[in-house]
Amino acid sequence: MTALDLFTLEARNLGKSARTKARLMDAAVSVFARDGFEAASVNEITRAAEVANGTFYVYFKDKDEIATAVAYRIAHDVVQQLDAAMAGTSDAVERVSCATRRLLDLATSTPQWGQALFRAVWIYNDLRDSVVSYLRADLERGVAQGVFTVEIDDFLISTFSAMTMSALFRRLKGEAGPDAGSRVAQLQLRMLGVAPDVAKRVAFQALDPITLTMPVIPRETERSKKN
């Protein structure tokens, strides 16, 4: 329990078991971020959550189950915030650039989540698909608008994602500065066929920063039936 503990925060008005489960998930995030999925152990997670080893197994079948739960929750929340942050934009060039920059902003503003997301994306393929679900549509929109001159398929999307993930990785390691998002967006736009000067302008235009926030869930009125 080191950093923001967003799950615990979200569950603070819920029943005891929900809070314990949230503690475990926050602990898992920080252990996964530190050690990676492979190296992480249930023992480490329970130690970080300050609960007994056995408690873990009340809530999760095994390490895989909590890993999946955490990864999908993070991806879901990030995608949601991303969607919200781009609601007003319809220009394909701007949307594609924004999405990349926002994702980097989010991941950097909550590095543990960023780390965990990064690790998870390399493990759960369908999760990557969901993180970039908005992407395909925007790319196709750009082709329709005549601003992208490239064939949209899985290969392109995975190349595009790899660029974003690489920037995210460097950013989290401190090897790239705050302009990492703009720089990789610029390169992506050029790759897609946007004129270099336009790519530069769009990718570097000002963008008000956003950070991850969790909804506050009101206290349950009746006893919670599910774990």
Place this chain on the structure above:
Amino acid sequence: MTALDLFTLEARNLGKSARTKARLMDAAVSVFARDGFEAASVNEITRAAEVANGTFYVYFKDKDEIATAVAYRIAHDVVQQLDAAMAGTSDAVERVSCATRRLLDLATSTPQWGQALFRAVWIYNDLRDSVVSYLRADLERGVAQGVFTVEIDDFLISTFSAMTMSALFRRLKGEAGPDAGSRVAQLQLRMLGVAPDVAKRVAFQALDPITLTMPVIPRETERSKKN
């Protein structure tokens, strides 16, 4: 001991200890390729090499040591073959495109090595630097020739590498076909500022395939002094 066992092949005329060491390294390659560096265990490696557990520690201090040995050898050999294959080319656009395509060819022709290289590159940073050592020079040459309109620095190089690695990854998983090399090279050239039609022509032009080959080392005359 599943596939090509290149180290064993290379050591077949050497003394017994060199052969055993080579067996271990080949086994390590295949275990690393299958399970990744983290998940791999010394036990798995000795089982794959069909030697006793204790034998491992005669040749390597621990898992890290064999991992490093294997990774650096693979990287070294791959870079060498890559260099040789591009000796005749001086045009920067062609060199950059060739390098990417050749690397994919090599890695695909020896999937275990490709896998191991892929994994290693994510772990040993200096190794990635060595694999892409030729790259920076070629990129700068392209800028000097006026064909690349982009700023060359670590960020660009890591983005560029990520694209190659992503293609390699998909290729090894069977999610991309033989044209993966050409496709990613095309995207890379566009990103660098090469005109789309030129990028397409260069990236897809015919290239005679190469495969990894190991030198055959003649039998030692005197007893080998070193392990």
Place this chain on the structure above:
DNA sequence: GAATTTTATGAGACATATGTCAATTAATCG
């Protein structure tokens, strides 16, 4: 505040990994 239900605990059975070492087997040499 006693009874009941929910939640948490940690000892323990089992599994697997690491690294060492005395003993064994194989290879080489004179």
Place this chain on the structure above:
DNA sequence: CGATTAATTGACATATGTCTCATAAAATTC
């Protein structure tokens, strides 16, 4: 071939991890 050196072996001490379960503690209900 017998002696000597090189190479291999696998049992063992130690460590870490997984998952279960009988029991304890805490929370809730009546």
